Structures are given as C-alpha cells and as structure tokens.
Amino acid sequence: MDIRQLRYFIAIAEEGQITAAAKRLQMAQPPLSQQLKQMEDELGVALVERIGKRIELTEAGATLYKQALNITHQLEEALTEVKETGDGIRGMLSIGVSALSAYRLPEQIRQYQQHYPLIRYQVWKGDTQLLSDWLEKRTIEVAIVRLPHSLGNCVTIPLEEEPFVLIVPAGSPLSMNNEIAMRDVAQHPLIMPSTPGLGIYEMLTKEFTRLGVSPHVICECPDISLTVSLVAAGVATALIPHSAWETHKNENIHCLMVTGTSVSSSAAIVWHAERHLSKAARHFIEMFAPKTGAPDS
C-alpha cells in the first residue's frame, strides 16, 4: 500500500465512481479498477460494494478514506516542512556568543525573526574555549565573538569595528570629563572585561605595554553586565566596547571616549570551516555580515 494507491482511493471515494475517478486522475479506467482490486486483496477486505453500475464504500472503505485523507495531508505538510527546513526558513538555528557579544544578540535575533518567523533558536553563552568545543561538537553552528579570537579551523567574518570606552562610576572625579587618554587609563583601578588567555585581555594588555604603562587591574570579569554593575557600584572603572555601553548605560555610570590608542573591538561571526552550514545559518550571516556574501558551503 503506497501513497499513490491512497490517492487513487480518495478519488474513487469522492467521485463514487471508478470511471469518473480515473478521469479526475487523468488515467484510464482499467488500471484504476486493478489498483482498487489489488488494495482489497492486500487488505483482505472489501473496500467498496459493487451495486450494479454504482459503487459504494463499505465501512472499511469509509475508514480507509478518512485515514487516507489524514495521511496524504500529513505527507504534504511533512514535505513542505522539509523543504522549508532545507531552504532555511524553518528549523533550528543554534548560536553561541561570547560574554562581550551577548548583548548584541537579542536585537539581531529580533531582526532575523522578522524575515524568518519560523526559525527557532538555541542560544549559548560561553568563553572562546567553550565556543570552540561547541562548534566542534556541533552544539552550535555559528558563534559571535570578540576579535581577536583563538578559534582554529574557523571562517571569521568581522563585523564593524568600534572603539573601546572607559566607563566610570557616576560620582567619581573622572566623570567630569568626556574623554581620557589611553595611557591615563592605567592610573585608575580597572576591571578587565575578560581573563588572561582570552583575546581581548591580551590585546588590551599589549596596548598598555606598548604605551609603556601598566594598568591597575583589580578585577577580571568576563561577564559584561556584571562588569557594568561593578562599575556602577563604584568598584572601579572598565574598558568595554562602545556598543556595550550603549546597551547597558544607566545613570550610575559615566562614559569616556578613549583617545591616544588604536585598539578597537570588533565582533565577528565565525563558524567551522569544513562544515555544512544550514541555509538558516547562511541567511543569518548574510544579514549581519552582508559585505562578504554568503559562503557556499
């Protein structure tokens, strides 16, 4: 019993007549009679009652008709679902973000949602090492990280660059100013939005070294919102990407532009170089890193 036969039977049931059903199916009548008989033989059950010229469903036939409708509908829906999944307009998109990039994600997903409303998401947050593991294990398909990263065997597409800003507690003397030189940042207690070994930490440290100063790091905190809270509480100052300031700003902290340095932060979308990327992931990359064009697999 296959789908084709179910469709045949639906036509027969609805037309109430083999000849008409054959016409509707655009086929000759004899093969349809044959198929009907074959179905009855296979099931060992009479599906129709031959009353002279007319034909009428038996109870078993009526049961089969209902079920056949169900099944063919379900199959159709299944196929469109598969097609949509293949086309990337339906399915699961699993994304990993580093702590410093996490704040961007909600807006990105909201935007993506408007174009692809059927997509569902898995969002993971973790440090570079975890992201790398997750990419490897396919827990996530793409990751959004801060550059520089240390992920091996990955395609990296940088998003726009942005400067670092220094955030300080609202009441502190520094909050009178609107900018500060990078080398002067070293004079103030500093929270690093990262930990040793990670890209940002190393990059900032290197920059201070280049300027011949040594920062007064009193805290390392790889969670951006916690970092901001610490600053708001007056614990210290912190260097964070400008956009992170935009999303976390409040009346308890003040922001200073940092001058006299070229270090900047740049987020990037990365994914495993030798892996199949789902259409959904490609769409995501296209939307947020459109200049590069979407990779072709």
Place this chain on the structure above:
Amino acid sequence: MDIRQLRYFIAIAEEGQITAAAKRLQMAQPPLSQQLKQMEDELGVALVERIGKRIELTEAGATLYKQALNITHQLEEALTEVKETGDGIRGMLSIGVSALSAYRLPEQIRQYQQHYPLIRYQVWKGDTQLLSDWLEKRTIEVAIVRLPHSLGNCVTIPLEEEPFVLIVPAGSPLSMNNEIAMRDVAQHPLIMPSTPGLGIYEMLTKEFTRLGVSPHVICECPDISLTVSLVAAGVATALIPHSAWETHKNENIHCLMVTGTSVSSSAAIVWHAERHLSKAARHFIEMFAPKTGAPDS
C-alpha cells in the same frame, strides 16, 4: 515521494550508512543511493551530508526522518484499523429496536461487547414504520422487532418464542391467581402494548375475536416501561411478553400466566434483504440467532 522511499530513508537515517541500510532492506546498495538522490532532487534539498565515507543527516534530513516515522506508523495503524473494520471487530453497529424489544438490547450489547470490545453502537428506538425507514436509509443496519412485523423486503430471523403474560396491579383481586384464561382477560380493563396497525395489536385483537370475546381496551401504549408503570399505578391490566415481565417486574405488579391461547410473542432480527451487511452486523446476528447461520452478504 511514496511510502517505500520513506522506509528507505528511515533505514538510511537509522543505519547512518547507505550500505548497511541496503543490507537491512535486503537490497543492493546502488538502487538505494539512487532513491536517496531522487528524493533529494524531488525536494530540492540535501537530506544527507556526504562526509567522505560517512553520511550524516542534514537538518532537513532529520526533519524528514521524524516525519517519515510518523507517517509510516500512521499508515500501519490505519491499515490495521481498516482490516479490523472489515473483519467486523471494529466499527459502528447501528441497531434499531421496537419499544417491545428494547428491553432486551442492553443485555445483548453487553454480551456482544465481551466478544468485540472495539465495536461502537448507535441504538435507535421506534415503531415499525420508523424502523423500516431507517433500514431503507441505512440509518440502521439491523432491527429487532416483535413479530409479526410488516417490514417489506427484509430478511427475518425469529428469536425464541415466548408466551404473553397478564400483569395486574399488586393489590387487585386478580393478583390472588397465578393464571388466567385468555378469554377471561377480556373481562378486565386492558392496556395494549401497541397501537392499531401494528403487528402485536392486530394479533391480539384477532385472537380475542377468534375466542368470541371483545377486550376492554382502555389504553394503547407502545412503550413497554410506561405500560408497566400504568399497571403498577392500578390503571388496568396489560398483556406483555413474558421476558418483558422478567425485566420490569417489581412489587407493585403481579404476573399471571395466560392459558387457553396459542398466541405468543416472538422477537426477530431483521435486515434489508438486498443490502450489504457489515461483518459486525453478521456477528451480531450469529450471536443472537445462531441456528440459521450467518447470511453470506
């Protein structure tokens, strides 16, 4: 896309390998590869990812796998349901009963249920004319009526015969006796469990005429339990089939055997002579009129 291909895909998905899937399906590997490719072409979607020797499902493939499991299971269940319906162990059995036979039905259905637990019922109650209409319109498949009936074009299988009894109010003088002659029944106010034109009414009337007496009919009531209530209330006496007495007896009425007459009541199962009888209906007939054997269509 047909069921066969879904089964193929299930095997491929579960084995994770075309060769192994082919072995499990007891077929050669090349045609399976072909079918897989054909499915991908039809859907316009990659279902598996060829990673060197290995094969892995894409998201679309995983979606198809889940749906394929659903659909094949549903098909299997549908087919067994159709078979069972055809075999008469599942489905709808619609039965009509006359008022005088209704009291038997619950026990009959209870009994039938024990053999065919998947059968569901539609039970209708009405007079001969209604039953005839319902048989004609296929509202009901079989009817249980009192003989004689006036149903045209029907097969009739009588159930066992049973005598009429006279029921009288518990306190009445008649309740001292245990039997009464038919001709003496005419001396007492009588409720006929039927109305003119119906079989039972005519049969009883004819019998009184034959005996040269005229019954004192003060009420006609084609509802047996209402008839019994009327007697219990002391309105009159009533002639009813013995089994009706058995099911309705209570302390307010007394029962007398009727002698000096050969009239008896007999229920019968009837059905449309030229109609297809469902297996379920045949089973029902076999169970309650086994002597005749089941008719063959």
Place this chain on the structure above:
DNA sequence: TACATCCATATGAAAAAAGTATGAAAGACA
C-alpha cells in the same frame, strides 16, 4: 603504500504500472 570500505555511476534485467481492446451487466428511455 596497499587495502578495505563506502558511495556514485552506468548498463541491462525484472517487475510494476498504465494503456488498449473488449465483454458483461445494469440502468435509461423510447
């Protein structure tokens, strides 16, 4: 590097499905 394993392609054989021709039975209508 040789070997085994797995998938893909090509080609021919077998099976299944569809088409054509035709007959029998049932309803319609003069």
Place this chain on the structure above:
DNA sequence: TGTCTTTCATACTTTTTTCATATGGATGTA
C-alpha cells in the same frame, strides 16, 4: 420490451520504474 448508454471487469500489450551487477573514485586504515 428491446435498444442504447453507462460502468465495471478482464485479457493482453506497451511503457515506466525499480532493482541488480559491474565498476570506478574517494576516504580512512593497517
């Protein structure tokens, strides 16, 4: 009642689909 039409079933042929065998390329392994 007897044609005439309609409808389903059967016999036979053609076409399509599916499967199997042979074989080559790619990948991972001893």
